[in-house]
Amino acid sequence: MDKKIIEVKDITKIYKIGDVQVRALRGINLTIHQGEYISIMGPSGSGKSTLMNILGCLDTPTSGTYYLEETNVEKLNDNKLAEIRNKKIGFVFQTFNLLSRSNIINNVELPLIYSSKNNTKDRRLRIMDSLRAVNLTGWEKHKPSELSGGQRQRVAIARALINDPAIILADEPTGNLDSVTGEEIMAIFQKLNQEGRTILIVTHELDIAMHTNKIIYVRDGLIFKEEKVENPIDAFKKLAEMPRLEDRLN
């Protein structure tokens, strides 16, 4: 078996809203190995966002243990968590979350700014590598507002890749995109996974989840079911079958 990237045991999360206690997570056990391609599905209010936040080290659990590549995360302070987010996790959000005032290079570079270890020349190379990995070159000096939704999401993925993270966490990465563009993004994830990257996608679209190798269903703060996907959808094949506007116009 490949090495464990994420191992959470019996994680709970309780929010206090006034006097009311909300038990968002009620004991989650989950192990993710190197190279896995997993999706988490669940209706809204199921706790999948809370789980995502905890896995992404944006939040800490109320109880339970969380190991991220041998680091015991649940007891770390804000600064240490920030460092983990910077070095080990690559976030991809539904709304892209790019800095609108910065150009593409600076957006992709952002995690490097907060890790301060590379010289400028090395940085340049890594930025270009990242952009090449998502098939987006020639737009370096443009602002996010000058790019299409699909292109913006690819910038976000390039940004997530730049520090060579242990895992990529994508929260509804295709939620704001049309189906063809969404499929293009899924193709990028598929390619990255084939290159050995560990990817976790949170989605409520079964169609998207079916691209991954394993689906974890979350309901009422618990893992309801884990299911291996027998024949995951090949995004490249599907993309080839999809009707293309250019073809229709010809």
Added chain:
Amino acid sequence: MKRSLENIKVAFQALFLNKLRSFLTMLGIIIGVGAVIIIMAIGSGAQSSIVSNIQSMGTNLLTIEPGRDTTRPGGGPVEFNRNSTPTVRGDLYLSDYKALKNASTLTGAAAIVQRSSTVTYMGVSESVSILGATDDIFKIRNYKISSGNFFNESNVSNSSNVAVIGQQIIDDFFGRIDPIGETIKIDKQNFTIVGTLQSLGSNAMGQNQDAIIIIPVTTAQNKLYGLSTVNNIIAQVKDESLIDQATSEITSILRQQHHILSGKLNDFEIRNPSQMLETMSSVTNTLALMLAGIAAISLLVGGIGIMNIMLVSVTERTREIGIRKAIGAKNKDILTQFLTESIVLSITGGILGIIFAVVISFILSKFAGINTAITATPIILALSFSTLIGLIFGIVPAMRAARLNPIESLRYE
């Protein structure tokens, strides 16, 4: 290094995104810094001209004045120098001058009578200040002859009707006529002009020193004003270091002259030019300090403006803060970023303020004839002060930004 460069770049981006807002925010700092520098420039300009004027009069000159009654409460004019020794009313005479003239610590002395009289020449009349003096005045005051001669000792002892005139008098009465040998009327008495003075300009108090007619002190006393006293005596000390010795020698000579018993107060007052200098400086310093205080308040108000705008900026950019934190920015990084921004804002304001001040000072000295001197001190002071203001008033908004929860910030619309 890269991070602070990035911070400064982001700060400027933010400033340029809201040009008008940034400018209005900086205006408080611009006006504050500008006011501080202009006021200090005018202050030090005035001071340096006063200092050079008093110094040109000679720092080794003591002025002896008749005593005023300082023992009577509320009596006499406002004390020019609060540290002077108390005196009783008294008078000075030519005999005092003669006694002082050969004092061992002095190189010389001059007795002076100063009045205003109507001067007439070829039907033109004007009120002019008349300086009745002994002939030593020319040497002591360092007057330079332009044409003709100074009057001499025998003119003084004979009460001759001779006069030496300043450049302004030449301009006013003679125009292009050579005044030497001409006769003018001072209070209906004829005086022969024997010499003209080189131009002296204005003195420390802004009086025109060229609008002057110098005549023998005895002539002024006997023929014009009917006086037995003199207004004051100027004593020239051999060396600046002997000023204290000279003061005590003059005191003992005059006490003897005036038959003052020991234990009684002096009936004269000795004024020291360096005391005058100090008094003048302290007056201008106090003024400058007061105005600088007002300017500092304006800087403070500017600082509050910066804090206000930074709080708005933090709220507006909550989402950006969320993104940065999700990607690995520590609280410290966000703090530095917003602190950099407020400091950039205030320093930019400070620099614009300095430019503003330099331009205004230039205009003032060029077109309004006000002496200004911009020195490094107020510029350094203003810059560090505005940096400090950016730091102090930026810390609250920056801390608020740093403490934002990344999850909630990412959800912020």
